[in-house]
Amino acid sequence: MNNIAEQLSLAYYNLNEKCNVLATDNKVVALIAVSKTKPVAAVLEAYRAGQRLFGENYPQELAEKAQQLSDCQDICWHFIGPLQSNKTRLVAEHSSWVHSIDRLKIAQRLxxxxxxxxxxxxxxxxxxxxxxxxxxxxxxxxxxxxxxxxAQLPQLELKGLMAIPAPGDSERAFAAMQQLSLQLQQHYPQATELSMGMSDDWPLALTYGATMIRLGTAIFGARDYKQE
Incomplete structure (x- = not known):
């Protein structure tokens, strides 16, 4: 079985090394452990190894894990998947961050x-x-x-942008996202976050200013979608 604590330690080591190469402050880059389809025991193992930021793609799974791990009060849940209007309440009540706003209706409901x-x-x-x-x-x-x-909605704080480039398009896409982020910050100075980069392309994402990287397989191993 994948040793989550060891993989997590390796991920942070690699992140720090890349930040050193880029002369980037590693304290401004958040590593989000994407725990979708993984059992609560796996999340708890990562938590005990020091991880506090976790990403989930499915509202029901997010809510169930948040409830089961309610004693771990310093966990910060990031919802990173597509969100339907009939599931917004689960996310609004259990997450601290939502990375996937793409419709005003969803934002209003949240x-x-x-x-x-x-x-x-x-x-x-x-x-x-x-x-x-x-x-x-x-x-x-x-x-x-x-x-x-x-930006006008109460109870929401616009913090930045997220993207998932198509395979083979990462470098162009990351460069374009960096420019969009800079443009956004001209109007919304607090919107400094740029969530991009996953287990296979996060070093390139850092090169183009990513402040949040989303690692799942690199920490938890391959996912078992038969459990969905």
Missing amino acids: AEQRPAHLGKLKVLLQINISNEPTKAGILPQQLPELAAAV
């Missing part, structure tokens, strides 16, 4: 359903940077309008 005592939900706007017809996200030219609308 704002309405976010419990006041939890503070503002931090959100990223997902860009369909490779213009894939089957992938979620807005096109770059739609960013100003959606950003302006989301």
